[in-house]
Amino acid sequence: MPVSLNPRRPAPAEGTLWLTGGHVVDVVGGTIRRNVDVAVTEGTITSIGAGPPPPGSQVLDLGGRYLLPGLISVHTHLSVVYPFSATDEAENPGLTAMRALSRAQDALYAGVTTLRCVHEQHRADLLVRTAAEQGWVDAPRIVGAGRAVSTTGGHGHGSACSYADGHDGFLRAAREELAAGADLVKIFITGGIAHQGESFTGAQMTPDEMRAVVRAAEEHGSYVTAHAGSGAAIREALAAGVRGYEHAYDLDDATAKEMAARRVFLTPTLCVTRCPEWMREHDFTEWQIERAMEVGPGHLASIRRAVAAGIADPADPEAPGITMLAGTDYPPGEPIEDTVVAVREMEFLTDAGLSPAQALRAGTSDAARLVGLAGRAGAVEEGLLADLVVTDRDPLSDLSALRRIRFVMQGGRVVRSDLPAVPDTIGGNA
Structure with missing residues (x-):
């Protein structure tokens, strides 16, 4: 050889x-x-x-x-820094890309052969993707969202996102990411658990803003995925045509059933509310760790409700069901508990009610359908x-x-x- x-x-x-x-x-x-x-x-x-x-x-x-x-992880941030407050939005893009490449190579070495990135500073995912496609570096196959789009002062504030307000502002911002080469658009429809004073129960985007992003994605034959905390905002996003949802910290039964009826994609990222030692090793604040552990039991119960609403059968595209996916939020090749984060997330999915076979599909064949590799990878x-x-x-x-x-x-x-x-x-x- x-x-x-x-x-x-x-x-x-x-x-x-x-x-x-x-x-x-x-x-x-x-x-x-x-x-x-x-x-x-x-x-x-x-x-x-x-x-x-x-x-x-x-x-x-x-x-x-x-x-x-090979494994496919569909919720990745390669350029993230810890603690989040250390993010420098004016950082040299070359340094951002180098950090992202290092995380990407760690993931590949661990067995993650394809990544979907759902926000990177300076669109570092698109830079690494180009470098790998041209043979300059070795990296997983990358499907990237470029920069996520956040409302002014919203959940993405301070994370080097694209910031917008109103229908026309979100339409323009989404079109800019797609024109730059993004494969999808990521938005924040609620707050989260990373910042003091924010909540994941209220909507941070209007239905009109959501529809604007969906319109831009459809113009490019693409789709929208949403950082989403709870049911009310998710129902508005479902009506607007948003196809993918991340986290789902607090789903009610009715929302879970509607998600199944619309056959959406859900990436639970259970790691973010179940790994206190990893968080402590990576300089998360004690407040953030306490908040994550406080949300953890409800988060797991929420995903169990999603599983109970029905898992999509790719062989029967007319039957209701949610396509559950493996994505980590944390860099997927990072060591954790005698394994790596990508594998630990798949194990957590079995805690939420998936069988080992279903959890394996969540990180392979089902993930391949989401990232546009059905019939090309994932099996x-x-x-x-x-x-x-x-x-x-x-x-x-x-x-x-x-x-x-x-x-x-x-x-x-x-x-x-x-x-x-x-x-x-x-x-x-x-």
Whole structure:
């Protein structure tokens, strides 16, 4: 295989690489295909079968381990600083981009092969995306919102957002982010739990402002996702056409049922109300930690109500249901409790009532539908991108198997391998 002098930016394999002796996790069907060989050619999965690979093939023996799609985290802030009060809105954009790139590479190394960013200072997500697409850096595949759009003095105040007021102001701000290359638009329809004196129960945007952002997104064939705390503002956003919701700290049954009826996407980010030690290690104030823990039980109960309202079945697009997704708010490759934040969030989803199979879909195939990669990534299937990870144990039986990811491949490039070394080739041409 070609040699790279930079271990964080490996060269792709030439020809076909066979991943042999493993079990393929079907995240869509919730089943395991045992003892199959998977061929990867030019970044794509080209064959899944019982082998054996032809003589002279490049092989990697999985040794009875489990092969599944790379993880997709759909609520990410790569440029964030802690504490939030340390944010410098006049920071040099180059420094912002470097910080974002470092977080992105941490995520990729941990097994997160695709990220959706939902606000970055100086549109750092779009900068990293361009650098990766042009081959200058190694990073996850990035779907980015550029800068989120906040009302003046709203939840995004002081976070280097785009600020707007009124229908025309929000229409202009949303169009500016989309024109800059954003894949979606992020807004704040309520307050949150990060700042003293704010509440997540009242709306911070008018229905007219919400409709303006939805209009701008639809002009570009895109969609809007909303930082959303509680039911009343979410119902207004549903009526305005907002498709995605983040956090949902306090959902009532009626709102959850309406969300299911409209088949929206919900990213709970349970990490933000369940990780006091991580917050303390990252310089959150004691007030913020206390507030997060105070909101935590209600947040979990809220997401359980969303699960009870019904989980969307991608095979039945007419049936009501919420598509539950894995997103962290915190940088997803950060260490936490003997794992990384992206995996811990998926474990928290099982606490909210998802089965291990549903939580796995939330961070793979269902997330791929949200970020526009349905039919291209999010599963181990022939013809899809070779974004792959390997675990020792079956994650469908026990999601904690994701705590020990042994191998990461993105687009056919081996990003990381902790597997035992094996010969590069087999058969007569070795």
